[in-house]
Amino acid sequence: MTSYPGAALEAQALTKQFGTVRAVSDLSFVVPRGTVTGFLGPNGSGKSTTLRMLLGLVAPTSGVGLVNGAPFRTTEHPARTVGAVLDSLSVHPKRSAAHHLKIYTAAIGVPDSRALDVLRLVGLGDVADRAAGGFSLGMRQRLTLATALLGDPEILVLDEPANGLDPEGIAWLRDFLKAYAASGRTVLISSHILREIEQTVDNLVIVSAGSLKYQGSIAQLRSTRPSRVLVAASDPAKLALALASNGFNDSQLLPDGRIGVAGTDAATIARIAADAQVTIFGTTSEHVDLEQVFLSMTAGQYNAAPVQQNPYGGPQQGYGPPPGYGPPPQSYAPPQNWNGGQR
Ligand SMILES: Nc1ncnc2c1ncn2[C@@H]1O[C@H](COP(=O)(O)OP(=O)(O)OP(=O)(O)O)[C@@H](O)[C@H]1O
DSSP states (O other), rough: OOOOEEEEEEEEEEEEETTTTTEEEEEEEETTTEEEEEEEETTSSSSHHHHHHHTTOOOOOOOEETTBBGGGGSSEEEEEEEOOOOOOOOOOOOOOOOHHHHHHHHHHHHHHHHHHHHHHHTTOGGTTBBGGGGGHHHHHHHHEEEEEEEETTTTEEEEEETTOOOHHHHHHHHHHHHHHTTTOOEEEESSHHHHHHHTTOOOEEEEEEEEEEEEEEHHHHHHOOOOOEEEEOHHHHHHOOOOOOOOOOOOOOOOTEEEESSOHHHHHHHHHHTTTTOOEEEEEOOOOOOHHHHHHTTSSSSSSSOSSOOOOOOOOOOOOOOSSSSOOOOOGGTTTTTTOOOO
16 A cells, blocks of 8 residues: 655544544644644544544554554564554552553563653652652543553653643644654644644644544644734725735725735735825734634534634635635645555
8 A cells, every 4th residue: 555755644534433423534644854844623523533543443444553664563663663542541549650651661562761751751740659649630630651662662642731721732633743843853733722732733633523623734724824904994995906906905994994905014004094095094914813713624423513614713704715615636645556445
């Protein structure tokens, strides 16, 4: 089977049917090596099932999951290749953190001293001998991460690791994962809240109801929804015309009488307004809320309360879907000689 060059992880047309529930539907995406990639989707959108299929823990109904270009179960050194946190930690409450990890060091064939090394790495070095039963949720999350790090893996797969972390814990996790990827390794991290991982990830794979909605860089997603300047002016229509004749065609009359102008800055707008003898009463910079973009992409998974469709909160004309929104890009289609995962 042909894999995408430079892919640490790859889903090729993965589908999983549980009885009548189609948890994952023809899902293809690539996690490039050396990136922190966010795997985003609402609850029940198929993230955990996909991660399990990638790691050979759930058999796909069709399609394949690849790790470094091959099914994970064929990997020669699994613990050195992938460290995964897929479930919340189950740890004996009376067992110390170090003792808990030493159960795994033996199983994966690394020296016991590695237990203390990884506890230090995740900031639990000082509590290595304390019973894990007394750990806070954040400490338990760190202990779970320590377990995944034992084999010093090339690839980390973390299912909702930010769950239950306070802002300080989230900031710590962000720095940790960024440093991990900066050393050439790869991180795939799932979440149902974009804001939780927005500062951490370079790439995003967004799913809804088991299907791909977007894959690409977070910078690309952001750039498709440019910031705007909201302008209160004495004659908005005249200003819009003056802007257009200066090549700034992306302005929009807002319900409150202001105009929203994308593609330029307040100083340029002020200069054009002055030339056109339009008085400006005030300008405000507005930045897109990526969480709203995410919510609008994944709306429809539930018949629940509607979500705001426009990330700016105003009318949506002029703002098309970002690249990647819709079917997977052609370049991620299964290769021609790929047989649909039949082996
Ligand atoms: N073993 C299973 N048997 C039957 N249905 C399942 C099974 N595992 C998952 N599902 C269903 O598949 C769908 C996707 O679940 P999955 O846990 O993969 O989503 P998720 O995005 O990880 O959700 P969450 O964020 O809530 O964990 C859900 O409808 C879920 O109920």
